[in-house]
Amino acid sequence: MNRYYFWLAARSLKGSPWLSGLMVLAIALGIGTFMTSYAIFHAMSGNPIPHKSHQLFNVRLDNWSPEEAFAEPNEPPSQMTYRDARYLAEAGAARHQTAMFRVGMAVQPHNPDIKPLRTFGRMTYSDFFAMFEPPFLHGGPWTRQDDRGRGAVTVISRDLNDRVFGGDNSVGRKLRLDGADYTVVGVLDTFDPLPRYYDVVNNGPFAEGDDFYLPFTLNDRLELRPNGNNSCWSDPAEDSYQGYLDSECVWVALWVQLDSPAQRRDYQAFIDNYVGEQKRLGRFPRPLNNRLDDVMSWLRVQRVVDDDTHIQLGLSFAFLLVCLLNTVGLMLAKFLRRAGEVSVRRALGASRGQIFRQYLTESALLGAAGALLGLGLASLGLAVARRLSPDMDMLTRLDPGLALFALAVSVTAALLAGLYPTWRACAIAPASQLKTQ
Known part of the structure; x- marks a missing residue:
């Protein structure tokens, strides 16, 4: 019919x-x-990461001016200072944690037939790869030992691998960035989370991804400035790179993985206690206002839509x-x-x-x-x-x-x-x- x-x-x-x-x-x-x-x-x-978006949290500490909030209504800064991010990333209070900021560096291929390239990458910790789960085409991430030892290692994107190494397995080969050589330990496959939730502040939620990744601790000798947002409510105490690192300028993102509500409560208490200690040292003049935003909450806070x-x-x-x-x-x-x-x-x-x-x-x-x-x-x-x-x-x-x-x-x-x-x-x-x- x-x-x-x-x-x-x-x-x-x-x-x-x-x-x-x-x-x-x-x-x-x-x-x-x-x-x-x-x-x-x-x-x-x-x-962008449905199977664990409830386990990944962006961390925000309110170190802003006592006269006004960073953003209304009473929102803490979207990033944090270098020293706060460095301490929290290395404190090990969560299952995984990573600080990160974006940088621009010149790739100088060893092959003279390939012209130098202007690329953008990310200074981060090895936990970045365990947390955000980018797929690997060759090799894998560096280790926490490389983080502690400031290893001259790098993970590169598939696109950069194609441009510099012709798409071959480049693990073990050298990549020259700004005149220094780094050993390639991993090549990512296509990694395009949409939106790019882990860096909506600097790179933008829909911009192209990173070309390379370097250990955050290498910045101890590289002394790189961020290629992204940098906000300060007071000038650094001294006009030097170390003064910049010690200032209240916010330019580093921090993410943690917390697998249960209990872990989230414990980590909230941990950062509240940390800020309390810093208050006794004369920092964090505003009332306690620390935030843990999971992925979807973070996208709403940043008004991605x-x-x-x-x-x-x-x-x-x-x-x-x-x-x-x-x-x-x-x-x-x-x-x-x-x-x-x-x-x-x-x-x-x-x-x-x-x-x-x-x-x-x-x-x-x-x-x-x-x-x-x-x-x-x-x-x-x-x-x-x-x-x-x-x-x-x-x-x-x-x-x-x-x-x-x-x-x-x-x-x-x-x-x-x-x-x-x-x-x-x-x-x-x-x-x-x-x-x-």
Whole structure:
């Protein structure tokens, strides 16, 4: 019977191509507009590490000015001072912990045929790899012993490995950065969490990833400045690099892994006690205001999905509703025009339920056709967005899951749009129509 309904629906659509085309186009425009906005919203608001986002926490300490908060309402700084981050990263109070900041360095390939490259990387601890789980193509991370010994080792991205080493397994080879050689211990495979939650402050949540990773402790001799945000509420006590490290300037991020609520409570007590000790030394003039934000809370705090994105999504959904209302009107006109046909079928024994299913089948076919055309329009809209904003490349992709979602939304919307016209068509009294035939 369902096959028969589909045959009737296809015949009906073919019998009125212009009207059917208008309905398909109305649905497609609504779906295309909505899916263009939703694809961007979905990418921006997704959980980048769902299996452990509740175990990873960004740590914030409020060392800001006593006169005003870092941000309203009473938000502590998004990063922390070098000395606080260094101490907490090496205190070992959590299962895993890492401090990090972004740097820019020149790669000078040993192959004279390859020109020097300007690259950006991350000073961090070995726990970075255990916490954020980037996949390795070759080798692996350095060890905690390398952290303690300031080992001249590095992990590089797949892209940098391709550019400098031609895609070969470069583990054990030397990479020259700013005139110094570092031994490659690992090559990452593609690592593009979206959003890039561990560094939304400096690198941005949707920017390209890091080219290399170096032990944080190497900065004891490298004395690098951060390539990112640096905020100070008071000037360093002395005009030197050590004075900068000892200042209240915030430019280092700290993340910890806490596997249970009990561990989170213990770590909160640990950082509160640490700040309490620092207060007795004359630091941290503001009231106690330390924060542990898990991944999704951190993304909300940093407003990764801004108000404009929510407004854009709401407007696109409203446009979809307008398109569906137009589709309802077109369907109503079409179905009521076929009142005589419905009356004949009712007189020959067809039930209202059978008529109802037949017309809903036709609505579903309209929705499926609208979805296919709408996906094409959405792909075109996302391509335009990529062309206008190349840095949005990661956000403007329509993956298979979103395509299936668009199909489901379109068919469901078409079915809902067809309910009222179908009910009106089925409510017609057959006798009154047959008298006029």
